[in-house]
Amino acid sequence: MASIRKLQSGNFQVQIRLQGLPSITKTFPKKKDAVAFSKQVEGNTELHRKLGKATALIPIFREWCNIYMAQYSGNDPSTAGRLYWWCGEFGDKPVTKIDEFMVDDGLIKLKKRNLTGSTINRYKSTLSAVFIYFVQHPDFKRSGFINPVRKETVSRFKENPSRDKFLTENEQERLLLACRTSHWERLYLLVLMALTTGARKGELLKLKWSSIDFSTRVARLDTSKNGKPRLLPLTHPVIKELMRLRENTDHLIFHSTIRENTPFDIKKSWIKALKQSNIDYCRFHDLRHTAASNLVKAGRTLFEVGTLLGHSSTTMTARYSHLAIQDTQNMVDSVMGVIK
Template sequence: MRLYKRGKTYYVDFTYKGKRIRKAVGRDKKTAELALKDIEVRIAKEEYLGVYGQKRVAFKDFAKEYLDYSKSNKAPKTYRADPTGIRNMLKFFGDRLLSEITPQLIEEYKAKRLETVKPASINRELATLSNMFTKANQWQIVSVNPMKEVGKLKGPPGRIRYLSYDEIERLVNVSAPHLKPIIITALNTGMRKSEILNLRWENVDLERRVIIVRETKNNEIRILPINEPLYGVFKTLPSRNKNEWIFPGKNGKPIGSVKTAFKTALRKSGIKDLRFHDLRHTFASYLVMGGVNLRTVQQLLGHKDIKMTMRYSHLSKEHVKDAVEILTESFPKVGTNMAYG
């Protein structure tokens, strides 16, 4: 990099990313030297700090682009969370440039949101913000993701509510005819509500006794076995010749919601503090308490991270103790005749 004068004007001559650049920087030598130094610093920042070349794009403008991308590239269920989270962030970051959003500013946002919402909600918004910056980096709008320096908020342990045997019996007995097989399916497969309501006959193989579930997020497949209670339920349902859906609604399409019917069943059964998703927790909890290893439970639930499944690990403590007691049958006299001292 050099500074030279041609006529009355000073120029800088340097190579940037393989391209030779000559640029006029004024007639005053001192000003030209400062310009040269500024170029050196800016190039060094890009090479060593990754902060040069960021575009002047406001958060509110990029948010629109990101939502368009999100809607086109994400599963509908995954996309639905983005507009809500971004709407909250717009109130805080709105007119700021993406390049001006620092880890410190994000910490201020976290503190502000904590005044009105729970940590879990904020963490979901922060995940969206991190995804936005990752995409902005890929699109060469910014060169750093400030979220890499921001930690998640710690919240209370995840809620695990599972039904007792008595509650299961009461709930099934009082459920409406269209709801009962749905509840039995949830209790015997651990499937999510959306997976159950959108289940097709083509995904159920009664001969092999398996259900093929296609994950909505990544299009992966998990295969669930059909046990005897569930097999009996499926055999009583209208055949595939009448409808493509396992649980069709009145219009022939899948049932849109079981919210009202589920609330009615809870009221009739006298069961308190229960969500439909807790049927999935019930499935997992009884598997763990029955001695099924966590890796198998993870596979059945479709958890990508074993940490999600580890929430149920405390339920297996007594069963782990029972498992170790088996050793007394193998080593009945080991150590019993040892003298000490």
């Protein structure tokens, strides 16, 4: 007997209990998909019973991707698009019928599209996450299935060379000046916060007025990239600009001009500010690198820099170690300089 109930999230959960078979539970974003699945399972369980195989029905890949995305809580907006591509490769195949050779063929196709190694690796890691979720799922973790993406025969691709840019002091001044005259009056605040906190663009755009504690000069990030909350110390110039724009609402600080709970699309404003400040190439994310650069050049330790940036490991902060060469030289001179 199958039962379908609507969850608080808006999804529909199917629970199927039949004598002699283990309980099967699945969640779908649409009720029609839940009904179709229940009919499919009930139709197959009779065959399973006759064959003496009381096992859960293995879902097809496309169906499993829908289940995966229903519980996905990550911040990567490209995940759905990558899985859509993989569904085009083997969407109608049962998950356990997909092997490392099929995965490798898919990666080779991506390579022939002249995608960079870093981009292909993102497709690869997204696919692997789907298989990991399957392997760890209570209904299938005893199936003996092994994540095919992790097999040795699957191709590996080199990451792109880093194009990190560190703005000079003069470039930072020119950029902030251009932002002050932007048609979007909050661009200056956004860039100033990025340069002084090292926060990511997505983290800043999600800030609400309730996230700001004006008395302690701190902004609270409820969820960062690594899934942990983080506090951002705010400088006096940032607080001053926040006070100028302060609203008595709990809406996003950097909201759209149309919807107050939708982040503003900064692309046009950002490009215009770069052009006006005569900066040829700079991603918004490079403001994060620049913030780290400013701290290292001021003599702060890599540990302190990593703490501000919210790095989960020291290896992520090590990319800035070359900026601290002068401090390293001073350390060596003061300790080792007496050796002759």
